[in-house]
Amino acid sequence: MKYIVPRLILLLLFAVPLSARSGPPVITLEIRDHLFFPDTIEIPANQKVKLLVINRDDTAEEFESFELNREKIIPGGAKAIIFIGPLAPGEYPFFGEFFPKTAQGKVIAR
Ligand SMILES: [Cu+2]
Numbered sequence: 001m002k003y004i005v006p007r008l009i010l011l012l013l014f015a016v017p018l019s020a021r022s023g024p025p026v027i028t029l030e031i032r033d034h035l036f037f038p039d040t041i042e043i044p045a046n047q048k049v050k051l052l053v054i055n056r057d058d059t060a061e062e063f064e065s066f067e068l069n070r071e072k073i074i075p076g077g078a079k080a081i082i083f084i085g086p087l088a089p090g091e092y093p094f095f096g097e098f099f100p101k102t103a104q105g106k107v108i109a110r
Pocket residue numbers: 062064071097
């Protein structure tokens with residue numbers, strides 16, 4: 001018992017500053033009919049960003065970008081989180097590897 005109370009106080013001390021701190025901005029990207037919506041995402045340069053990718057299709061898709069060095073499979077009807085950045089200002093194309101002719105987009109860091 002004497003160990004539990006100090007630990008609880010420590011937990012409380014850390015819990016408050018952690019919850020007050022906001023994480024990276026979240027940008028939602030949807031896949032529908034093998035297309036990305038939106039197909040152009042603007043993000044702040046030099047800052048980490050959290051992409052929430054929601055696949056509304058029944059089929060799996062793979063978010064792929066050589067420029068962003070990211071590759072992630074999102075099963076049909078599933079969601080995925082992909083962290084990108086901090087990025088230098090510029091354009092970073094991405095595509096859906098399973099439907100590359102239609103599923104195309106780009107991240108613009110400003
Ligand atoms: Cu791939």
